[in-house]
Amino acid sequence: MEVPLPPNAEKTAQQKPVEQRSEQRKSTKYDPMFSGLNEQINNLTRRIRILEERYSNVRKKTQVTDQNMIEDVKSLSTDIKLINQDVSELKKQMSDFNEKTVILLDEIKQSVKKHEFMEFEKYINLWEPMNFLTYEQAVKLIKDYKENQETAFNKQI
Numbered sequence: 318m319e320v321p322l323p324p325n326a327e328k329t330a331q332q333k334p335v336e337q338r339s340e341q342r343k344s345t346k347y348d349p350m351f352s353g354l355n356e357q358i359n360n361l362t363r364r365i366r367i368l369e370e371r372y373s374n375v376r377k378k379t380q381v382t383d384q385n386m387i388e389d390v391k392s393l394s395t396d397i398k399l400i401n402q403d404v405s406e407l408k409k410q411m412s413d414f415n416e417k418t419v420i421l422l423d424e425i426k427q428s429v430k431k432h433e434f435m436e437f438e439k440y441i442n443l444w445e446p447m448n449f450l451t452y453e454q455a456v457k458l459i460k461d462y463k464e465n466q467e468t469a470f471n472k473q474i
Contacts, residue, residue: 429437450458
């Protein structure tokens, strides 16, 4: 069985190692050899924190840059697709235009040349088609002729 210690005895037993440690710390603070080493460790720790912060900032910037590049690539990809569609549409329109041009050139080749037209004009002027009879005029002349023939025949009888 354990014998309980008085309340003061417990505190003193627990406080002794803490007090000894704090005395050791105090003694190392004042020791010139350990104080220089302690300053170097603190300085190195501070530098490491600064480097870690810089690394973290660079990492964040890199991440933002990567995200921006991904967005730009997507945007450029979309733009390229639209441009390719426009180019293919323009190619189709150019092809249609070329086909229509070929057809128009064929029709122009088949049309009447100026000298042929002038020759045709000479024949028309020679024949004077404005002096030709119309269908109605021809029918009337035939009727009149028949009537004249009948009347002349009747007179002879």
